[in-house]
Amino acid sequence: MPTPTEHALLSASSAYRWLACTAAPRFEAQFPERTSEYAEEGRLAHSVCELYARRKLLLLSDRAFDMRLAELREDPRWSDEMLQTAETYACYLAEKAASYPTTPYVALEIRVDLSDYIPEGFGTCDCAMIGDGALHITDYKHGKGVPVSATGNPQMRLYALGALKAFAPVYGGVISGVSMGICQPRLSEAVEEERMTVEELREWGESIKPVAREAYDGPGRFCPGEHCRFCRGKSQCRARAEQNMALEDFRGVPLSDTEIGELLERGKDLVQWYADLQTYASDTLLAGGEIPGWKLVAGRSNRAFADTDAAYQTLLTAGYDEALLYDRKPKTLSELEKMLGKKKFADLLGKQVVKPQGKPTLVPMSDKREPYSTAASDFANLETMKSQ
Ligand code: SF4
Incomplete structure (x- = not known):
């Protein structure tokens, strides 16, 4: 039996990658696994979430809660923000449980067997x-760089299939x-969910079996795309x-607007790819x-005082007034929100927050955001001219 620290060749969390590029798992296996500060911070935040969920849903005693929390706080990656995100996660689970006509059975950090769908597959689901x-x-995501959608999310669907198998003897x-929800509280308090019937889910599971087999057996097919971002072989991948x-194909002729659209699509990964090469080198x-x-x-590099306190003391001793040495600056909106917590911030300051239209940003048509409104921007310009 694999231990919790082992990794399946085809993991649920990398399914979005191997479903798109069946060559990725065997190719990646050549490169060492590396952890990052972000990954370690995420692991700690997950442990805090689990602890809060155990207290709220599984009636963990206050004493056991406090002891474990004290241990987690010792971690150098600790941040008080983790208390807020864990509370949001636990509250979401509690609301979800309350929406059942009768109290549901709750399993936290449940290991699920995915081998009916992906060879030797297994994973750990945050909450079922x-x-x-x-x-x-439910899956908790601590990252705030990339929003993760629950819609069509293969990781969530695989966990659901694994949970159905785990609970089959009783249910x-x-x-x-x-239903499957992704809780990513550092980006949004709203939890996006996907709903399916068991039949639809199993049908989807059947549809990925041949792809999983191809990815497992290797060599698979290389298919570069946005999913390359977290591939361990991304810097050395020839495909x-x-x-x-291949962007060079376009040299020597004036480009039409259609070709520019096509180049923008094909070149989406170019900057990231170059940055990955720089990191590798x-x-x-x-x-x-x-x-x-x-x-x-x-x-x-910038000059700095070896000992800032000592430097300021020198100036004070030399007779400079403190008011000359320090700026009094208001905290930013985000800093205040972090300090107060989202709810308190909304209660106290929600009505005083304005959000002007952002600068026009070029994105593909598939982007879910509303198109940029030039009318709103013209109106803003008019208001500026009037006030001059
Ligand atoms: S970098 Fe992209 S194309 Fe290459 S193996 Fe990884 S996922 Fe596949």
Whole structure:
């Protein structure tokens, strides 16, 4: 049996990648796994969430809660914000549980067997609740860089399939509906959910079986795209390089608007790809390796006091007034929201917040946001002219 620290070749969390690029799992396996500060911070935040959920839903005693929380606080990655995000997560689970006609069975951090759909597949689902014909799966995401949608999310669907299997001995045949929610409180307090019937979910599971088999058996097909972002082989992948270098096909003729649209689509990954190459080259050089034609130099640095307190004390002793040495600056809106918590912030200051239209930003047609309104921007310009 795999231990919790082992990783399946085809994991649920990387399903969005191997479903799109079946070559990725075997290709990635050549490169060492690396953890990041963000990943470690996410792991800690997950533990805090689990603790809060245990207290709210599984009646963990105050003493056990306090002891565990004290342990977690010792982690150098600790941030008080984790208390707020964990509270949001636990409240969402409690509301979800209350929406069942009778108290559901709740399992936290449940290990699920996915091998009916992906070879040797398994995973750990943050929360599964079941009862009254319905299964609900929740996943917590601590990141705030990339919003994760629950709609069509293969990780969530695989967890749901795994949970159906885990609960089959007790609930087999009586569950008809499945819902899956992603709680990403640092981006939004609203939890997006996807709903499916068990039949639809199983049909989807059947549809990915051949893809999973191809990805597992290898060599698979390379298919670069947005899913390359977290691939361990992203810097050394020839298919990704070829896709980005293929932009040269367009040289020598004036470009039409249609071609510019096409180039924008094809070049979406170009900047990120170049940044990945830079990171790879820097890491290699730092580790003592060589990248022909490149070297590392010391970047720009700013002067600083070796001991700021001592420097200021020198000025005070020299007779400079404190008011000359310090600026009194208001906290930013985000800092205040972080300090007060989202709810308190909304209660106290919600009515005083304005949100002007952002600068026009070019995105593909598939982007869900409303098109930029030039009328709103013209109106803003008019108001500015009137006030001059
Ligand atoms: S970088 Fe992209 S194309 Fe290359 S293996 Fe990874 S996911 Fe596939």
